Amino acid sequence: MTGFFAIWKREVFSYFVTPLAWVTTTAFLVLQGLHFYLIVASFAGQLDLSADAGPVQTFFGQTVMLYLPLLFVCPVLTMRSFAEERRSGTIEPLLTAPVGTVSVVLAKYLAVLATYVAMWAPTVGYMLVLGRYGELDWNVVAAGYAAVLAVGAGYLAIGTMTSAMTKSQLAAAIASAMAIMGLFMLGLGEFIFAEGPLRDVASHVSVWTQMNDFARGIVDSRRLVFDASVVVLPLFITVRAVESWRLE
Amino acid sequence: MIEVTHLSKSYGSIAAVRDLSFTVERGDVVGFLGPNGAGKSTTLRILAGFLGMTSGTVCIAGHDVALERKQALSRLGYMPEACPLYPELKVGEYLRFRAELKGVPRRARQAEVGRVLELARVDDYAEVVIGHLSKGYRQRVGIADALLGSPPLLILDEPTAGLDPNQIREVRALVRSLGGKHTVLVSTHILTEVELACTRAIVIDRGRLVAEGSIDEIRRAGGRGRVALTVRGSESEVRRVCEARSEHVVECEAIAASGTARLVVAAPEEELAEHTEELVRALTVAGLGVREVVPAMATLEQVFAELTRDAAVAREAPKRAEPERP
Numbered sequence: 001m002t003g004f005f006a007i008w009k010r011e012v013f014s015y016f017v018t019p020l021a022w023v024t025t026t027a028f029l030v031l032q033g034l035h036f037y038l039i040v041a042s043f044a045g046q047l048d049l050s051a052d053a054g055p056v057q058t059f060f061g062q063t064v065m066l067y068l069p070l071l072f073v074c075p076v077l078t079m080r081s082f083a084e085e086r087r088s089g090t091i092e093p094l095l096t097a098p099v100g101t102v103s104v105v106l107a108k109y110l111a112v113l114a115t116y117v118a119m120w121a122p123t124v125g126y127m128l129v130l131g132r133y134g135e136l137d138w139n140v141v142a143a144g145y146a147a148v149l150a151v152g153a154g155y156l157a158i159g160t161m162t163s164a165m166t167k168s169q170l171a172a173a174i175a176s177a178m179a180i181m182g183l184f185m186l187g188l189g190e191f192i193f194a195e196g197p198l199r200d201v202a203s204h205v206s207v208w209t210q211m212n213d214f215a216r217g218i219v220d221s222r223r224l225v226f227d228a229s230v231v232v233l234p235l236f237i238t239v240r241a242v243e244s245w246r247l248e
Numbered sequence: 249m250i251e252v253t254h255l256s257k258s259y260g261s262i263a264a265v266r267d268l269s270f271t272v273e274r275g276d277v278v279g280f281l282g283p284n285g286a287g288k289s290t291t292l293r294i295l296a297g298f299l300g301m302t303s304g305t306v307c308i309a310g311h312d313v314a315l316e317r318k319q320a321l322s323r324l325g326y327m328p329e330a331c332p333l334y335p336e337l338k339v340g341e342y343l344r345f346r347a348e349l350k351g352v353p354r355r356a357r358q359a360e361v362g363r364v365l366e367l368a369r370v371d372d373y374a375e376v377v378i379g380h381l382s383k384g385y386r387q388r389v390g391i392a393d394a395l396l397g398s399p400p401l402l403i404l405d406e407p408t409a410g411l412d413p414n415q416i417r418e419v420r421a422l423v424r425s426l427g428g429k430h431t432v433l434v435s436t437h438i439l440t441e442v443e444l445a446c447t448r449a450i451v452i453d454r455g456r457l458v459a460e461g462s463i464d465e466i467r468r469a470g471g472r473g474r475v476a477l478t479v480r481g482s483e484s485e486v487r488r489v490c491e492a493r494s495e496h497v498v499e500c501e502a503i504a505a506s507g508t509a510r511l512v513v514a515a516p517e518e519e520l521a522e523h524t525e526e527l528v529r530a531l532t533v534a535g536l537g538v539r540e541v542v543p544a545m546a547t548l549e550q551v552f553a554e555l556t557r558d559a560a561v562a563r564e565a566p567k568r569a570e571p572e573r574p
Contacts, residue, residue, distance in 0.1 A: 003348070006345055006348035009345075013337075017336050088332050090333065092293075092328040093346070093393065096297055096328070097321065097346070098322040099318075246300040
């Protein structure tokens with residue numbers, strides 16, 4: 001894994017010296033802040049609260065506001081990864097250094113994942129606010145964040161893969177946004193398709209249900225296995241794609 | 249240090265490198281020459297492990313690039329053509345990143361970066377953002393990068409492309425000074441550069457080797473001797489006399505101030521004396537005074553033109569005999 005840490009550091013550094021990470025993070029936090037405000041404002045008018053449907057559950061799953069930013073933010077975060085290095089040619093010195101392809105791919109992926117985590121980190125403040133003025137089960141909050149991380153990890157892996165497949169950042173972003181939305185919509189089929197194998201598949205990949213389960217503290221390992229496979233498969237394809245550039 | 253055997257590379261149906269074999273010995277400064285599109289960059293990219301080969305083998309310091317990639321690459325400093333760098337980093341940051349990537353130990357890193365900054369004469373620019381550098385300085389950062397970790401072999405792809413004459417002279421001096429400590433393979437299409445900075449040269453054209461050897465050997469590779477004559481008389485008179493022998497008179501130009509003209513006769517060594525004698529006689533008969541007859545050194549430029557032209561002629565015949573690729 002020589003060179004892994006060097007590449008990881010440079011990637012994180014580059015995210016935060018170029019405006020991309022700041023613009024995305026700011027936009028993301030403005031939207032999540034609005035999202036949180038709306039939730040709290042709506043719950044403030046209710047007298048009776050069930051334990052299963054509080055602001056935390058709503059924040060992590062029951063409105064479309066969680067998914068919309070994810071579907072846009074993940075492609076934007078990952079689009080540069082490989083596409084920009086190939087366009088500008090810096091991929092050549094990178095791949096002629098004595099580092100393995102797996103190190104390069106993992107370093108780039110984990111750098112973007114770290115940026116994603118940094119982007120979500122300030123929202124912990126919302127939970128602190130809720131905890132200050134009401135009862136809060138921190139295990140449920142942890143499960144909610146675990147789901148956000150697991151689903152995001154998969155989306156970012158898909159984005160890293162599409163970025164390795166084109167020299168155009170825009171094409172990479174569009175391709176990964178389509179793939180992610182496709183996957184998300186397939187999951188919604190759970191509520192639409194008639195009983196049968198198609199519905200089974202849809203419920204297996206359903207991010208909506210996963211988020212709702214986790215937001216209620218139900219951590220199902222089958223969900224995590226699926227999320228892990230959405231990380232591993234695209235990254236494996238990415239490694240093969242990077243290696244195949246040599247054969248072009 | 250470098251052993252290339254039967255290297256071929258095709259992009260689809262287009263062959264960029266065809267059956268190329270050469271070796272580079274330790275300590276040599278070798279010029280890698282060829283016209284644009286000859287396959288220079290493709291070959292160097294294969295040597296540096298960036299591109300794979302269609303067939304053949306490449307060994308760097310005894311390690312096969314395809315099989316022992318990491319060992320081969322860790323003995324090699326490579327500067328790609330046009331020298332792509334990350335524009336958002338400072339020069340010092342970039343070189344520290346590259347040093348870490350190349351496995352320079354943490355403690356030695358700062359000193360090593362300082363050393364290459366000085367060697368490539370960019371020590372005043374360590375705190376400058378790469379995006380703000382001129383092309384010449386970016387090129388030097390590329391050379392500094394290649395020098396990191398003092399690899400035994402340096403491969404520089406057109407290090408002087410796009411530089412002004414002063415910068416070219418400096419880079420050339422730098423390349424020359426690297427010989428001895430490093431083995432250097434430097435590509436260029438500027439011949440004077442090779443004459444001034446290199447001890448040996450490899451000439452390729454359309455993916456094939458046309459000549460390999462010391463500069464003197466290459467110079468002789470054209471197989472033609474040269475004699476320069478200074479003749480009193482106007483250029484047009486001299487040309488008229490020379491017309492009958494035009495295939496051997498390769499240059500004829502007036503030297504304006506003195507009312508003389510300069511001729512260069514080129515012919516196979518064994519016929520050269522005969523041709524010169526004939527020409528001198530013809531000129532004298534025509535009433536033009538021959539003032540000077542001196543042996544002339546072929547410039548690499550001329551040899552290069554001859555070599556690549558011969559290759560073009562020779563290529564036509566066997567090309568049709570080759571079986572078509574299925």
